[in-house]
């Protein structure tokens with residue numbers, strides 16, 4: 001999520017910076033042009049205001065003039081003037097002055113001498129000298145008007161003659177330019193109005209102003225710096241600037257009177273400041289909105305992506321969630337729906353893989369893994385109900401021959417047919433699985449021993465009918481091993497191993513089927529990591545050889561012995577060969593075991609040879625060993641290394657062994673034979689090798705399987721088989737050895753039948769090398785004693 | 788003051804001049820600063836010393852109002868004489884005077900007022916009309932029976948008994964009076980006066 005958060009931040013930061021830049025540029029533009037426009041506008045307003053101002057001054061001139069003229073034309077007034085009726089004159093002046101709110105009304109005689117005025121008592125008569133300029137102008141032009149100082153105060157004054165009908169006196173009427181006048185002018189012109197005057201040789205004085213107090217002083221300062229006020233200028237007042245126009249109102253001997261018209265730049269800028277504030281608010285709002293908006297957009301990308309990531313992680317963990325909800329039709333939506341398709345695809349392929357993983361491709365039966373699962377499941381429910389569960393392992397007999405002689409396609413069809421037949425004899429709830437090669441397994445989840453027997457019989461029966469493929473009848477039998485819960489084990493692996501072991505036994509015994517026999521298995525004591533332990537046993541020399549003598553029945557001498565591997569486990573003690581040899585054969589580790597045995601056998605034979613004992617030692621060689629050139633190299637090297645004559649080594653090959661690849665096996669045997677090694681066919685009678693083939697083999701010896709020898713005395717069939725085998729061997733020019741001789745009767749019978757050698761517990765059990773030597777010595781001394 | 792009007796006004800002046808008792812004749816000519824003849828100037832003769840001024844029989848005179856003007860501009864009259872103010876316009880006038888020798892007023896009237904106004908005291912009477920501000924006329928009230936008014940040529944002839952006289956010239960447009968002393972006998976005396984005459988601004992008529 002951190003990555004997505006960063007994406008989100010990047011989007012937000014980009015848009016916000018962009019926006020801030022744009023707003024900044026806009027802000028600068030607006031401010032700059034605002035300043036410019038405001039200045040220009042202020043100048044225009046000032047010019048317009050000045051025109052208005054002048055018009056207003058003219059207007060009040062006319063008002064004054066009209067009022068003064070009306071006064072001067074009044075008959076009664078004229079009479080009063082002519083008669084110098086001062087009381088009347090005074091009242092008339094006041095009356096007419098009040099009509100237009102004139103601040104001052106003066107009357108002078110024709111010479112300009114004051115006659116009357118409306119000023120206060122103290123000032124009475126003081127005004128006229130100050131309008132003398134005006135009187136002079138009026139004499140010239142009939143009337144005059146000006147803005148001049150009266151009593152030091154600027155007044156707008158009009159002078160008209162009193163005509164009777166020739167001028168007999170002068171009337172002056174005026175408005176004071178005071179704060180009220182300034183305010184009235186400000187109301188109309190929208191300008192700040194100030195009245196300033198300057199007497200000759202004096203500084204500027206301010207008489208009235210609409211300016212705020214703090215702005216008046218800077219104006220006066222600015223005025224005093226200049227002898228004449230500029231007609232246009234900017235005057236700074238604090239933060240504000242005032243655009244200023246200074247029209248001259250009056251100029252005379254009394255001094256100069258000016259109006260100062262001003263317009264505040266700040267006020268002019270005010271609309272722009274308002275605009276700027278609105279812009280600022282808009283900027284803040286739009287930045288906030290864009291942050292929110294871009295976050296929303298970014299989230300709308302990162303959130304679903306995040307959900308997809310979560311889903312992807314769950315898929316990675318093997319947890320297939322429901323489809324990701326596709327709520328959108330944009331790219332994210334497409335991604336989500338592609339994601340869902342992918343999920344479907346993965347699910348589908350996984351179920352296919354699962355099916356392949358749990359199904360045997362050839363027969364369509366469950367495979368070992370599936371069987372294992374179902375067995376585990378059956379066991380767990382069986383544990384609750386305490387009902388029995390049985391597992392059968394079945395290996396086909398002679399299947400390798402079928403493959404070899406008829407080809408793999410036929411072999412495959414045979415396997416398929418077997419699968420069909422097995423399914424035909426089982427219930428729906430049972431499971432038939434193919435374990436691989438020619439091995440099948442049958443799980444009977446509810447099998448008591450009676451049913452097991454029943455099923456085994458039916459399997460044997462169904463396989464008795466030859467399988468017909470392409471008009472060719474193929475006869476395959478099966479060996480079945482059975483293990484049951486709770487009799488034998490409560491673990492799936494163990495049960496399978498036990499059934500497998502029983503099957504091996506059944507196969508070895510050619511008995512059709514075998515039920516697992518704990519007596520033949522120490523595996524129950526605990527699970528062995530057999531391969532690892534066996535490997536360690538080879539490395540640590542935990543294995544050793546025992547020797548079982550072969551008794552020459554004709555001479556009673558012992559010239560040969562069979563080397564048998566024994567495993568003395570440091571913890572478990574003695575491990576019987578049946579527990580690890582089949583396992584070693586299945587895993588291929590048998591080659592290492594064989595190497596070890598052959599090497600030791602050669603070594604021992606060499607030692608005995610040098611010690612003056614000429615004992616030919618037989619070593620068992622597995623089927624696999626014949627398929628590689630290793631065995632020949634091993635034997636060649638070993639004989640050389642230990643200085644052992646080749647004739648003192650005998651290799652015993654199981655009859656069924658070389659039938660898997662007869663050509664190859666024959667090749668190896670030829671090479672061994674050429675070395676001078678004695679060769680023996682082990683367990684003769686259990687296999688089905690053809691006599692013709694047997695004749696081609698470069699062997700010198702035939703061993704009759706113990707299964708026949710053990711009961712030959714009581715079982716006539718076995719006896720017949722043993723006799724015919726001996727005859728067969730002799731006919732082929734081979735010496736015949738009988739294994740499993742456990743009583744004197746058997747030994748006698750074998751001697752009668754002409755068997756060359758005998759081997760078995762009755763003669764001696766397998767012995768360690770030193771004990772074997774002792775046994776030989778005792779026997780030698782006994783023999784010599786007997787002699 | 789065009790030429791036609793001056794010619795018409797000339798008649799009574801001549802009448803007055805010829806109506807005098809036979810005696811010495813004084814002919815006065817008034818010219819302005821620019822040398823041009825000054826018309827409507829009043830010339831008076833007053834005996835010097837303690838020579839008595841004979842009680843005359845003051846004549847009545849007329850000051851017309853024509854076309855909203857006083858006609859003529861100046862009318863001389865001997866003290867004690869009456870002046871009538873006939874209104875020749877078809878509108879009314881309101882003639883007044885605030886001058887010191889005689890203050891009067893003839894309130895709105897038309898035609899000839901019933902009574903002429905008698906002027907007892909010598910001096911200048913400025914006449915105005917309260918209706919028409921621009922109307923200005925002057926009565927010159929003399930304290931001597933020997934007086935005259937210049938005509939268009941700026942001269943006037945006055946018959947008076949031989950003797951010593953102070954001759955004065957007055958004109959409304961001049962701020963001062965010109966004066967000469969003269970001694971007359973049977974032969975006529977010629978006098979020249981120079982008077983600075985400044986016409987007032989022509990007032991607006993409404």
Ligand SMILES: [Cu+2]
Nearest residue numbers: 880916918919
């Ligand atoms: Cu009139």
